[in-house]
Amino acid sequence: MGTRDRQRRVTITDVAEHAQVSTTAVSKVLRNAYGVSEAMRTKVQAAIDELGYRPHNAARAMRGRTFTIGVLLPHIRNPFFADILDGLTDEISPSGYQAIMVQSGGHDPAAERRASDALVDRQVDGVLWVAPVCTRGQLEKLAKDIPLVVLGRHDRSALYDCVLDDDEVGAELVVKHLITLGHRRIAHITQKDTVGGRAIALLHTIRAATYERVMTEHGLADHVAVAATAYTEEGGYDGARELLARDPRPTAIFAGADQAAFGALAAVHEAGLSVPGDISVAGYDNARLTGLAHVALTSVDQDGAIMGQTAGRLLLERIAGRTAAVRFSVTPALVARRSTASPGER
Amino acid sequence: MGTRDRQRRVTITDVAEHAQVSTTAVSKVLRNAYGVSEAMRTKVQAAIDELGYRPHNAARAMRGRTFTIGVLLPHIRNPFFADILDGLTDEISPSGYQAIMVQSGGHDPAAERRASDALVDRQVDGVLWVAPVCTRGQLEKLAKDIPLVVLGRHDRSALYDCVLDDDEVGAELVVKHLITLGHRRIAHITQKDTVGGRAIALLHTIRAATYERVMTEHGLADHVAVAATAYTEEGGYDGARELLARDPRPTAIFAGADQAAFGALAAVHEAGLSVPGDISVAGYDNARLTGLAHVALTSVDQDGAIMGQTAGRLLLERIAGRTAAVRFSVTPALVARRSTASPGER
DNA sequence: GATAAGTTGGGTAACGTTATCCATCCTGTC
DNA sequence: GACAGGATGGATAACGTTACCCAACTTATC
Numbered sequence: 001m002g003t004r005d006r007q008r009r010v011t012i013t014d015v016a017e018h019a020q021v022s023t024t025a026v027s028k029v030l031r032n033a034y035g036v037s038e039a040m041r042t043k044v045q046a047a048i049d050e051l052g053y054r055p056h057n058a059a060r061a062m063r064g065r066t067f068t069i070g071v072l073l074p075h076i077r078n079p080f081f082a083d084i085l086d087g088l089t090d091e092i093s094p095s096g097y098q099a100i101m102v103q104s105g106g107h108d109p110a111a112e113r114r115a116s117d118a119l120v121d122r123q124v125d126g127v128l129w130v131a132p133v134c135t136r137g138q139l140e141k142l143a144k145d146i147p148l149v150v151l152g153r154h155d156r157s158a159l160y161d162c163v164l165d166d167d168e169v170g171a172e173l174v175v176k177h178l179i180t181l182g183h184r185r186i187a188h189i190t191q192k193d194t195v196g197g198r199a200i201a202l203l204h205t206i207r208a209a210t211y212e213r214v215m216t217e218h219g220l221a222d223h224v225a226v227a228a229t230a231y232t233e234e235g236g237y238d239g240a241r242e243l244l245a246r247d248p249r250p251t252a253i254f255a256g257a258d259q260a261a262f263g264a265l266a267a268v269h270e271a272g273l274s275v276p277g278d279i280s281v282a283g284y285d286n287a288r289l290t291g292l293a294h295v296a297l298t299s300v301d302q303d304g305a306i307m308g309q310t311a312g313r314l315l316l317e318r319i320a321g322r323t324a325a326v327r328f329s330v331t332p333a334l335v336a337r338r339s340t341a342s343p344g345e346r
Numbered sequence: 347m348g349t350r351d352r353q354r355r356v357t358i359t360d361v362a363e364h365a366q367v368s369t370t371a372v373s374k375v376l377r378n379a380y381g382v383s384e385a386m387r388t389k390v391q392a393a394i395d396e397l398g399y400r401p402h403n404a405a406r407a408m409r410g411r412t413f414t415i416g417v418l419l420p421h422i423r424n425p426f427f428a429d430i431l432d433g434l435t436d437e438i439s440p441s442g443y444q445a446i447m448v449q450s451g452g453h454d455p456a457a458e459r460r461a462s463d464a465l466v467d468r469q470v471d472g473v474l475w476v477a478p479v480c481t482r483g484q485l486e487k488l489a490k491d492i493p494l495v496v497l498g499r500h501d502r503s504a505l506y507d508c509v510l511d512d513d514e515v516g517a518e519l520v521v522k523h524l525i526t527l528g529h530r531r532i533a534h535i536t537q538k539d540t541v542g543g544r545a546i547a548l549l550h551t552i553r554a555a556t557y558e559r560v561m562t563e564h565g566l567a568d569h570v571a572v573a574a575t576a577y578t579e580e581g582g583y584d585g586a587r588e589l590l591a592r593d594p595r596p597t598a599i600f601a602g603a604d605q606a607a608f609g610a611l612a613a614v615h616e617a618g619l620s621v622p623g624d625i626s627v628a629g630y631d632n633a634r635l636t637g638l639a640h641v642a643l644t645s646v647d648q649d650g651a652i653m654g655q656t657a658g659r660l661l662l663e664r665i666a667g668r669t670a671a672v673r674f675s676v677t678p679a680l681v682a683r684r685s686t687a688s689p690g691e692r
Numbered sequence: 693g694a695t696a697a698g699t700t701g702g703g704t705a706a707c708g709t710t711a712t713c714c715a716t717c718c719t720g721t722c
Numbered sequence: 723g724a725c726a727g728g729a730t731g732g733a734t735a736a737c738g739t740t741a742c743c744c745a746a747c748t749t750a751t752c
Contacts, residue, residue, distance in 0.1 A: 002663065011738055022702045029741060057405030057467040059738035062707040066404070068468070076422040076431065076447075077634070085422065085449065098464045101422075101447040104433065116707055118444045121403040122414070122468070233634065266638045289422070289635065292612045357708055368732045373710060381730055405708030408737040 010053045019047035030055060057264070058100040061123035069099045069315055070119035072129045074106045076257065079129060079288050080304050084151065087308025087343055088128060095316060100124070111133055116142060116310045126315040128308075131203070142190045147318035149311045152203055165302040167203045170332035171210035171254075171319045174282050174300060177334055178252045179218055183280065187250035188213065189239035189260050204231060207256045207284065236263025244271050244279075251279060251343040258283035258290055261297055265339070276341035286335055296338035302330055356399045364394035407469040415445045415661055416465035418475045420452045424605070425634050426650050427476060430497065433654025434474060442661060446470070455480055462488060472661040474654075477549075485546040493664035495657045498549055507660045507672045511648040513549045516678035517556035517600075520628050520646060523680055525564055526596045528688045529626065532561065533596035535585035535606050536590060550577060553602045553630065571596055575606070584608025590617055590625075597625060597689040604629035605637055607643055611685070622687035632681055642684035648676055 016023040016192035027038045029044040057066055073081050102118055105111035126147040136155050143159035151163045175345050180199030188211045191204040215224050227239035236255050268279050275281055286301035310328050362369040374382045375390040403412055419427050435445055448464055451457035472493040482501050489505035497509045524532050534557045537550040561570050573585035582601050601607035607629030614625050621627055632647035657676050
């Protein structure tokens with residue numbers, strides 16, 4: 001440990017001595033527990049302030065709560081996650097809770113498992129898991145130990161709460177928007193399933209299925225064209241190249257995520273085609289960059305801040321004792337920008 | 347706490363019983379401590395695997411290490427931070443360490459303070475602080491308690507290590523690139539200082555100062571034009587509008603960060619001007635999106651993964667006992683793309 | 693004025709781990 | 723064969739906090 005001379009921390013005992021009371025009394029004040037007079041509260045609070053005492057989290061974790069919420073994110077490259085986190089923080093910090101994040105690593109279930117273990121080992125009071133790829137069984141196993149809210153999955157479970165975007169509505173908005181503009185050959189870029197049948201609950205599956213449904217409902221079943229790559233720039237690039245090579249070429253591409261739409265835009269430009277003159281492109285997520293004047297991507301806005309805020313509220317409720325499962329769905333909205341137009345129009 | 351029936355955790359005692367040895371022996375095996383025979387090691391390890399034991403982090407924190415590195419990020423909207431985090435994770439996970447992230451909130455020193463306290467309270471073994479805005483004194487105070495590596499600040503201190511990009515080299519590359527292309531009226535977008543004199547150490551100050559130095563060295567002192575807004579899209583947008591309104595108009599804009607460059611691009615397009623026909627635009631950071639075909643932003647690449655990896659190594663060294671301060675500087679490289687060209691050229 | 697009921701404050705045993713001792717046991721050495 | 727010295731394993735006291743008790747006191751009730 002080296003010779004670092006960490007000055008000894010101020011403990012609850014120091015505060016108790018300084019205020020001439022017992023450690024129990026101090027602990028009660030800290031936890032807003034029953035059985036503390038107003039006089040006691042002010043006296044102890046004064047000592048706390050005077051000594052600059054802060055509770056030792058690890059010691060707390062041995063007995064009670066840690067006042068920590070663990071957030072599992074696949075990665076931190078998607079600005080949508082930042083919105084979620086901000087919403088969560090707004091909701092939980094007034095109650096003295098702190099959010100800590102851990103990267104779960106996206107597709108690799110083993111890495112994801114390690115990340116979730118890391119939070120459990122650190123005794124967080126609750127977990128917000130964004131876009132998990134593991135099985136529902138594993139989520140339920142975790143939920144038995146710790147209050148859990150899952151964000152961005154269409155699973156149903158009696159053991160944890162779900163916060164999700166209504167991807168069916170969102171995808172329908174995009175496809176109908178393109179149809180209304182006059183497009184018929186509308187293609188879709190989705191994510192390739194890495195895992196088997198259980199993927200049904202994942203949001204990209206919903207978006208892809210809705211795309212096919214709406215196309216079929218409008219008599220465009222023959223024009224369904226799907227490239228299964230990934231919700232990344234590279235995936236969008238590869239997917240768009242694949243779709244553009246088809247004959248006849250689609251006049252519109254609906255990418256299941258903005259990141260993929262960015263990649264698709266690059267591929268379209270590279271092919272010497274113009275947007276929206278030759279090809280309309282639409283995304284999903286309404287990431288910050290979509291709004292920039294030179295990108296102006298049509299997208300679907302899901303209010304990440306509200307989702308994060310709700311997740312926070314649900315976690316606090318669960319920590320307080322609620323056991324019944326709750327499901328919260330956000331209705332998304334279409335944001336039409338200049339990347340989509342009627343086919344043939346400039 | 348509700349009626350959740352958390353099944354009791356497997357503890358070191360359970361492992362000891364199962365392996366018919368003392369808890370001390372198990373602890374020694376876990377920590378690779380001295381005084382354990384090969385036979386003992388395998389026996390204990392077998393029991394650990396069989397019972398699926400995982401060390402209880404909070405309990406560890408009471409006595410020894412937590413095997414946790416805390417990472418303070420201003421926010422998670424900058425993909426450059428993701429590179430840093432990935433590099434850090436690669437470096438520390440083989441040693442059994444786990445990184446947890448906390449948002450420090452950017453400009454607000456009070457929020458930053460709360461975030462850093464949160465990590466200290468959670469007994470992390472070391473802290474990587476990315477782009478702190480607090481005073482050097484506060485950093486040193488923290489460094490007295492916990493091994494600290496600061497990333498992205500040009501401070502010097504005997505108490506903590508620094509990992510930084512050589513912003514002087516990077517900024518010089520950009521300005522010289524533009525001058526070589528034939529530009530003379532080169533403007534710069536920088537960040538407005540929120541805090542007083544100490545800001546000298548922050549990277550935007552270095553980039554701005556270098557811009558002025560190189561301009562002056564090339565006899566272009568009269569053409570120096572700086573807009574002090576912020577390293578955000580909005581800041582870039584506002585800054586570019588301000589610069590474009592000047593007479594004579596600059597022929598090139600060097601934005602101190604890619605995010606600002608994106609905003610500047612939007613403003614240029616909105617003004618009906620073309621890039622690079624009318625205006626060349628360059629950024630700094632080489633964020634992922636800069637490479638996309640339809641953005642193609644000239645930028646400066648600083649290898650975030652290497653920086654994160656180095657930070658991880660330095661932290662492990664400090665945890666192991668090193669006390670001498672180290673300073674690690676990464677030399678950046680220019681990535682010229684289509685957003686810059688000779689003035690008047692199309 | 694005796695008793696019950698409620699309020700307030702404190703003593704203390706955990707929680708799971710580690711580090712410092714200490715007690716063996718084994719292996720050479722003279 | 724006595725003894726030193728190293729290797730190995732274990733007992734045990736912390737670490738800072740909380741929650742379950744119980745004791746003492748105050749107020750209400752008959």
